[in-house]
Amino acid sequence: MDPTFHYYGTFLAALTMGLPAQQAQSLAYYTHAASRQTRQEIPAPFYYQGYRFTPVLTADDESRMGRHCCNLAFQSLPALLEASDDADERDTASQSQDHNTDLMVLKKPKLVCQNGLITRCYYNPLTDIDWQQGGEFKRHFSQRLAKKANSYAPRVAAHPDSLGQQGQDTPSMQSDDNWHVPTKLNSAVDSALARKMLNDVIYKSHYDSQIKGFLLPLFGCRLHVYQNTWQGRRDRSLAYIAAFRASCYAIHCWHKRIPLKHIGNWHDSHLPVYVVRAIRQVAMLLQKPKLHSGNIDIEQSWAKLVAQNIPEDELHSVFLHGISLRETHLLDLALAGGAVSERGWISDITGFKQSEWFKFNKAAAYHCDWLSRQLCQHELSAFNTGQSLGNHDMWR
Numbered sequence: 001m002d003p004t005f006h007y008y009g010t011f012l013a014a015l016t017m018g019l020p021a022q023q024a025q026s027l028a029y030y031t032h033a034a035s036r037q038t039r040q041e042i043p044a045p046f047y048y049q050g051y052r053f054t055p056v057l058t059a060d061d062e063s064r065m066g067r068h069c070c071n072l073a074f075q076s077l078p079a080l081l082e083a084s085d086d087a088d089e090r091d092t093a094s095q096s097q098d099h100n101t102d103l104m105v106l107k108k109p110k111l112v113c114q115n116g117l118i119t120r121c122y123y124n125p126l127t128d129i130d131w132q133q134g135g136e137f138k139r140h141f142s143q144r145l146a147k148k149a150n151s152y153a154p155r156v157a158a159h160p161d162s163l164g165q166q167g168q169d170t171p172s173m174q175s176d177d178n179w180h181v182p183t184k185l186n187s188a189v190d191s192a193l194a195r196k197m198l199n200d201v202i203y204k205s206h207y208d209s210q211i212k213g214f215l216l217p218l219f220g221c222r223l224h225v226y227q228n229t230w231q232g233r234r235d236r237s238l239a240y241i242a243a244f245r246a247s248c249y250a251i252h253c254w255h256k257r258i259p260l261k262h263i264g265n266w267h268d269s270h271l272p273v274y275v276v277r278a279i280r281q282v283a284m285l286l287q288k289p290k291l292h293s294g295n296i297d298i299e300q301s302w303a304k305l306v307a308q309n310i311p312e313d314e315l316h317s318v319f320l321h322g323i324s325l326r327e328t329h330l331l332d333l334a335l336a337g338g339a340v341s342e343r344g345w346i347s348d349i350t351g352f353k354q355s356e357w358f359k360f361n362k363a364a365a366y367h368c369d370w371l372s373r374q375l376c377q378h379e380l381s382a383f384n385t386g387q388s389l390g391n392h393d394m395w396r
Contacts (some may be wrong), residue, residue: 001231003035005240006224007325008302009282012309013247016278017255021314023216025323026356027251029330030220031227033360034058034074036327039067043331046338048346051394056364056387064181065383072185073368073385077197077225079188080378139377184378187229190246192262193374194226198250199259200370206257211366217356218363219254225367226250237286244282248275281305299325330357353395365389 010031014024037043038059046053058074060066072078123129128141201219204211211218227247233239249265266272285301303324310318321329334340338352346352365387372386389395 001227001240001243003032004299004302004325005243006035006227007032008299008306009227009240009244010220010223010247010251011306011323012278012282012302013244014251015306015309016248016274017251019251019255020317021310022317025318025321027216027220027223029356030217030360030363031224032325033330033357034221034224034364036331037364044344045390046340046344046346046352048349048352048394052390053346053395054388054390056361056368056389058364068368068387069383069385070368070387072383073371074225074364075228076187076231077191077194077229077371078185078375079191080184080193080374080380081186081188081191082183182380184380185383187232189229189233189242190226191229194229195260195262197222197367197370198226198254202254202257202259211363214359214363214366217359218366221360221363221367223247223250237283240286241279241283245275245279248278278309330355330360334358361389362395 007028011024011028014027015021019027035058037055037057039057039062042057043055045055057067057070060070063071065071066075123137123141128138130136130138198219201211201215201222205215227243230239230243230246233242246265250260253260266275282305285298285305288298288301307315307323310323326332334352334355334357337348337355339347340352341347352358368385368387372384375381375383375385
């Protein structure tokens with residue numbers, strides 16, 4: 001998706017869902033921040049008394065996966081679906097705006113085991129099935145089922161190619177021509193994993209003290225990833241509108257602290273009036289010529305649209321930094337707050353840690369680690385998306 005949309009689209013969606021103007025702008029900057037930290041634009045590491053702080057890399061165009069598999073984490077979130085499931089997921093996503101399904105629709109649990117073998121195994125619907133995540137078997141039962149399947153699996157000789165690849169670099173460091181990308185790593189529009197990713201923030205906001213200090217940055221970071229699941233659609237205008245509508249729904253759920261539904265959002269007949277009005281405003285804006293050519297008039301049109309939706313009594317809250325997007329806004333505030341020298345030495349560690357840019361990087365590192373664990377559960381541990389900010393005790 002376009003970085004301009006990540007900022008202005010999120011800003012407008014947050015205002016539409018009733019967030020205060022200052023909080024809406026902060027969320028917009030957090031969602032846009034991942035557009036800045038690419039392989040070409042990521043800042044150099046910073047230092048404080050010998051400790052190094054390494055910003056999180058969010059995009060790398062040198063390979064499909066990118067360094068640290070960062071493209072998987074931020075640009076093309078894998079749906080973790082098999083080939084047959086991937087087609088069903090795409091069909092469902094294309095119809096989700098017109099047909100909503102009830103949360104309690106009865107469905108069979110998805111079997112997770114190795115080597116494609118499924119054996120009979122009794123399970124308890126109350127303890128072995130995660131109904132909040134679409135009725136899938138929980139990890140402990142999947143492992144037990146896989147172990148049973150492996151006990152009946154025939155011994156298969158190792159493929160010569162697999163023996164020759166031992167000792168080589170991880171898939172993220174290899175050329176895409178030398179290895180096959182698993183189907184599970186394909187992205188899908190508004191996938192179940194993307195909604196699970198957002199719900200992870202909503203659920204943990206109630207009890208997890210680890211993320212209490214960067215809840216909004218984490219949600220903004222993941223909203224960026226969520227919006228990117230619509231990229232690659234043939235009609236970009238329709239993709240932007242669908243992403244905007246889904247962003248409104250996601251912000252609504254986050255603001256009310258209720259989990260996202262597994263499929264769809266509002267039914268067309270129950271779509272809130274203020275959301276309908278905002279979607280029409282976005283659709284009219286997208287109809288302007290030279291939308292995707294980088295014309296500055298488009299950004300000005302976005303800024304005017306956002307300004308029109310800010311209540312008059314809240315205009316003062318965003319007046320200091322202005323409504324228009326400033327590409328390096330968060331980084332500039334971090335450099336000023338930490339009194340960072342030209343060589344990257346931090347003088348005020350307290351001011352640096354209190355900056356929004358630092359909190360975004362903590363949230364991004366948390367997201368990378370979370371996705372890495374999801375990939376491990378699906379036997380894709382070779383694609384490690386984890387990134388470290390440096391010394392854990394120093395930057396916690």
